[in-house]
Amino acid sequence: xxxxxxxxxxxxxxxxxxxxxxxxxxxxxxxxxxxxxxxxxxxxxxxxxxxxxxxxxxxxxxxxxxxxxxxxxxxxxxxxxxxxxxxxxxxxxxxxxxxxxxxxxxxxxxxxxxxxxxxxxxxxxxxxxxxxxxxxxxxxxxxxxxxxxxxxxxxxxxxxxxxxxxxxxxxxxxxxxxxxxxxxxxxxxxxxxxxxxxxxxxxxxxxxxxxxxxxxxxxxxxxxxxxxxxxxxxxxxxx
Amino acid sequence: xxxxxxxxxxxxxxxxxxxxxxxxxxxxxxxxxxxxxxxxxxxxxxxxxxxxxxxxxxxxxxxxxxxxxxxxxxxxxxxxxxxxxxxxxxxxxxxxxxxxxxxxxxxxxxxxxxxxxxxxxxxxxxxxxxxxxxxxxxxxxxxxxxxxxxxxxxxxxxxxxxxxxxxxxxxxxxxxxxxxxxxxxxxxxxxxxxxxxxxxxxxxxxxxxxxxxxxxxxxxxxxxxxxxxxxxxxxxxxxxxxxxxxxxxxxxxxxxxxxxxxxxxxxxxxxxxxxxxxxxxxxxxxxxxxxxxxxxxxxxxxxxxxxxxxxxxxxxxxxxxxxxxxxxxxxxxxxxxxxxxxxxxxxxxxxxxxxxxxxxxxxxxxxxxxxxxxxxxxxxxxxxxxxxxxxxxxxxxx
Numbered sequence: 001x002x003x004x005x006x007x008x009x010x011x012x013x014x015x016x017x018x019x020x021x022x023x024x025x026x027x028x029x030x031x032x033x034x035x036x037x038x039x040x041x042x043x044x045x046x047x048x049x050x051x052x053x054x055x056x057x058x059x060x061x062x063x064x065x066x067x068x069x070x071x072x073x074x075x076x077x078x079x080x081x082x083x084x085x086x087x088x089x090x091x092x093x094x095x096x097x098x099x100x101x102x103x104x105x106x107x108x109x110x111x112x113x114x115x116x117x118x119x120x121x122x123x124x125x126x127x128x129x130x131x132x133x134x135x136x137x138x139x140x141x142x143x144x145x146x147x148x149x150x151x152x153x154x155x156x157x158x159x160x161x162x163x164x165x166x167x168x169x170x171x172x173x174x175x176x177x178x179x180x181x182x183x184x185x186x187x188x189x190x191x192x193x194x195x196x197x198x199x200x201x202x203x204x205x206x207x208x209x210x211x212x213x214x215x216x217x218x219x220x221x222x223x224x225x226x227x228x229x230x231x232x233x234x235x236x237x238x239x
Numbered sequence: 240x241x242x243x244x245x246x247x248x249x250x251x252x253x254x255x256x257x258x259x260x261x262x263x264x265x266x267x268x269x270x271x272x273x274x275x276x277x278x279x280x281x282x283x284x285x286x287x288x289x290x291x292x293x294x295x296x297x298x299x300x301x302x303x304x305x306x307x308x309x310x311x312x313x314x315x316x317x318x319x320x321x322x323x324x325x326x327x328x329x330x331x332x333x334x335x336x337x338x339x340x341x342x343x344x345x346x347x348x349x350x351x352x353x354x355x356x357x358x359x360x361x362x363x364x365x366x367x368x369x370x371x372x373x374x375x376x377x378x379x380x381x382x383x384x385x386x387x388x389x390x391x392x393x394x395x396x397x398x399x400x401x402x403x404x405x406x407x408x409x410x411x412x413x414x415x416x417x418x419x420x421x422x423x424x425x426x427x428x429x430x431x432x433x434x435x436x437x438x439x440x441x442x443x444x445x446x447x448x449x450x451x452x453x454x455x456x457x458x459x460x461x462x463x464x465x466x467x468x469x470x471x472x473x474x475x476x477x478x479x480x481x482x483x484x485x486x487x488x489x490x491x492x493x494x495x496x497x498x499x500x501x502x503x504x505x506x507x508x509x510x511x512x513x514x515x516x517x518x519x520x521x522x523x524x525x526x527x528x529x530x531x532x533x534x535x536x537x538x539x540x541x542x543x544x545x546x547x548x549x550x551x552x553x554x555x556x557x558x559x560x561x562x563x564x565x566x567x568x569x570x571x572x573x574x575x576x577x578x579x580x581x582x583x584x585x586x587x588x589x590x591x592x593x594x595x596x597x598x599x600x601x602x603x604x605x606x607x608x609x610x611x612x613x614x615x616x617x618x619x620x621x622x623x624x625x626x627x628x629x630x631x632x633x634x635x636x637x
Contacts, residue, residue, distance in 0.1 A: 008536050015541055038575050045576030146563045161560045162572055178573040
């Protein structure tokens with residue numbers, strides 16, 4: 001004798017948005033999308049490798065050319081900076097406090113990318129004693145985003161564990177994978193703002209080997225302020 | 240309300256002979272009024288205050304002394320003390336609420352508000368609720384009445400009951416109809432009151448038994464008067480304190496037929512107002528259909544709902560992920576080009592290595608050649624000047 005299924009349950013199953021067929025369809029779609037993303041990711045990563053290499057070579061070429069001609073080659077000013085907060089939250093005056101908040105540097109050893117322009121340079125001037133900053137290279141940007149990159153998803157801090165996460169949020173800016181994100185940040189593209197705000201502020205570890213003295217500026221054998229390309233070695237110690 | 244169109248039928252029973260239906264009457268609308276224990280509780284607690292008698296403490300109690308404080312400097316507390324000497328009372332503290340023989344704190348006054356006004360409509364609401372509850376068997380049982388052997392609830396009985404005059408007849412009727420078990424309970428559980436009421440003319444405590452509601456008193460009042468636990472009431476003046484004793488709804492009521500029918504006129508319905516309470520309609524329930532589960536599962540509701548959202552991971556497990564620079568599988572998930580990149584780097588390194596090796600080999604060979612050549616030269620030109628040889632060596636090094 002077959003079991004009698006109540007009418008309401010039959011209807012519920014029919015109506016169910018989680019029925020087997022619907023789930024299957026959804027899953028297939030998703031798998032297809034993931035495949036697309038991964039192929040795109042591969043091609044773009046390849047493209048960007050070439051691009052970075054070309055950029056480096058171009059720089060060298062221009063320098064050599066200038067040397068040959070006996071003139072000077074002035075390198076373009078850096079567009080990207082990585083800032084790390086190296087002082088705690090106690091006893092910070094209101095203006096630097098506000099600026100640090102605006103830059104999302106709310107705790108010690110937190111780091112953010114920032115595009116350099118007149119306004120942001122002025123902001124950095126105010127917070128110099130509380131941060132150290134410099135111009136990161138590709139490998140630093142990569143390491144930060146791969147190893148310590150967390151996304152801001154639904155007001156939550158979630159580790160980036162797949163390209164799908166990036167695709168969901170940044171597809172409309174043509175950023176679909178990790179390498180896209182790295183490229184956008186490093187080259188400070190059109191959608192730098194969106195790529196950067198997608199990333200939660202980096203939470204770094206205290207540096208291996210320690211600091212000399214945070215109270216002095218880097219220029220004076222201390223640690224705070226602009227340290228240009230030496231930020232890369234510091235990040236390696238803190239990542 | 241739909242109940243108005245189809246009202247259930249209640250049987251009317253005789254008062255002796257055989258327990259069978261002699262007539263059927265429709266259930267008055269009151270019994271479908273909303274059962275609101277909160278309203279009944281509120282009205283009951285306030286109504287119960289209305290039969291209180293004023294009491295107070297004497298106005299002069301504790302004040303009948305001329306005590307004065309001794310002031311400071313006498314190593315005693317500054318409380319007023321009784322004047323004079325020659326008696327134990329002298330020097331004792333007086334007047335304060337903490338003093339022995341002193342006046343109490345805030346002496347009770349007769350003009351305390353003993354009675355409570357309740358809105359008429361609230362009172363009527365409560366009574367309607369209480370009456371409706373008397374027809375709900377679980378409520379009557381939970382109030383503690385023994386109603387297992389009753390033929391029906393609400394229990395309606397022929398009007399002949401109103402003409403009973405003898406207590407014996409009344410008891411016989413109760414036994415006949417199956418209500419005597421409730422009375423037996425009352426008799427069995429008669430106890431001396433706990434507390435000081437026992438010597439304040441409230442010695443015994445009785446449970447509440449059945450209540451008999453009549454339309455006309457033709458002797459019924461006296462007949463049931465002496466039966467412990469049983470109360471009688473006219474249907475025109477139903478008292479909430481009797482319908483829901485202790486604000487507990489579900490009194491066991493025995494209605495006479497005419498009393499039962501009169502309920503429709505006295506309390507009215509949702510369409511027709513009461514004939515005796517001007518402008519009064521039965522209270523409306525907040526929900527007409529209280530089967531919430533059914534409503535939610537109905538087609539009309541389910542088809543309009545949105546999709547169920549996926550379970551939020553907010554308080555769930557944190558997604559751990561290995562370091563991509565240590566775990567290749569994680570790296571490849573994020574950057575599928577990585578492996579190829581490493582391969583290419585390796586190839587480049589190898590190529591550079593080879594090139595480097597060529598250059599190193601070439602220069603080494605050149606050096607060795609020069610060394611061999613200079614050795615030969617040494618052998619050949621032993622007599623040459625030191626200076627010349629040195630110059631030669633230098634030029635060869637360049």
